[in-house]
Amino acid sequence: MCLVLGATGSGKTLLVKRLENSPDAIKKGPDFSFEDMPATIATVGTNLVSVSVNRRQEITMREIGGCMGPIWKNYFKDATAVMYVVDISNRLQVAASCIQLLTVLASDGLPPKIPVLIVFNKTDMPGKLTKGEIETLFRLSDIKSHCDRPLEHIEVSACTGQGIHKVIKWMEQNCFGK
Numbered sequence: 001m002c003l004v005l006g007a008t009g010s011g012k013t014l015l016v017k018r019l020e021n022s023p024d025a026i027k028k029g030p031d032f033s034f035e036d037m038p039a040t041i042a043t044v045g046t047n048l049v050s051v052s053v054n055r056r057q058e059i060t061m062r063e064i065g066g067c068m069g070p071i072w073k074n075y076f077k078d079a080t081a082v083m084y085v086v087d088i089s090n091r092l093q094v095a096a097s098c099i100q101l102l103t104v105l106a107s108d109g110l111p112p113k114i115p116v117l118i119v120f121n122k123t124d125m126p127g128k129l130t131k132g133e134i135e136t137l138f139r140l141s142d143i144k145s146h147c148d149r150p151l152e153h154i155e156v157s158a159c160t161g162q163g164i165h166k167v168i169k170w171m172e173q174n175c176f177g178k
C-alpha cells in the first residue's frame with residue numbers, strides 16, 4: 001500500500017485521481033496535458049483507491065486527510081511506499097509541511113527503508129516557489145542527507161498533468177514487484 005500524505009488542500013485527491021486515469025499520460029510523457037479538471041471534495045477520514053499503472057499492476061493508494069495528521073501513524077506499518085504532497089503555491093504552509101515531513105521520515109512506525117516521494121504540486125500556479133526557494137525553504141539537501149530511506153522529489157501539476165509521468169515511473173520502480 002502506498003500512503004499519500006500531505007496538508008489539506010495540497011492536492012492529494014486530485015493527484016490520486018490523475019494516477020487512476022493515467023495510461024495516456026504515460027504514452028505522451030512530458031508533453032501530456034489534461035484538458036479536464038475533476039472536482040475534488042475534501043477527504044473525510046481516508047480515501048482508498050486502487051491504481052493500475054500501464055493497465056498491468058495494481059497498487060492500493062491510501063490518502064489520509066491532512067487534518068488527520070495525528071492518526072497518520074496508525075497506517076504507517078502497512079505502508080510499502082509514501083508519497084508526500086506539498087502545495088508549492090501556498091507559501092504560508094511550506095514550513096509546516098516541511099516539519100510534518102520530517103516527523104514522518106523520523107517515525108519509528110514507518111517501515112525502515114521504504115521509498116518516499118516528495119511531490120511538489122501546483123507547478124501551474126502563479127506565485128509558486130521557485131526551484132531555489134524549494135531547496136532553501138524545504139532544506140531539501142539536508143533532508144536527503146539525513147534520511148536513510150530512498151527519498152526522491154518530483155515537481156508536478158495535478159491540474160495540467162505536468163510531471164505526472166515521472167510519478168508513474170517512480171511508482172513502477174518503487175511500488176511494484178516488492
Ligand SMILES: Nc1nc2c(ncn2[C@@H]2O[C@H](COP(=O)(O)OP(=O)(O)O)[C@@H](O)[C@H]2O)c(=O)[nH]1
Pocket residue numbers: 006007008009010011012013014015038039040041042043066121122123124125156157158159160
Ligand atoms: N491549480 C492547481 N490546483 C490544484 C492542483 N492540485 C490540486 N488542485 C486544487 O486544489 C484543491 C485541493 O485539492 P485536493 O486534491 O482536494 O487536496 P487534498 O486536500 O490534498 O486532497 C482543489 O480545488 C484542486 O482542484 C494543481 O496542481 N494545480
Ligand SMILES: [Mg+2]
Pocket residue numbers: 012013014040041042043063065
Ligand atoms: Mg483529499
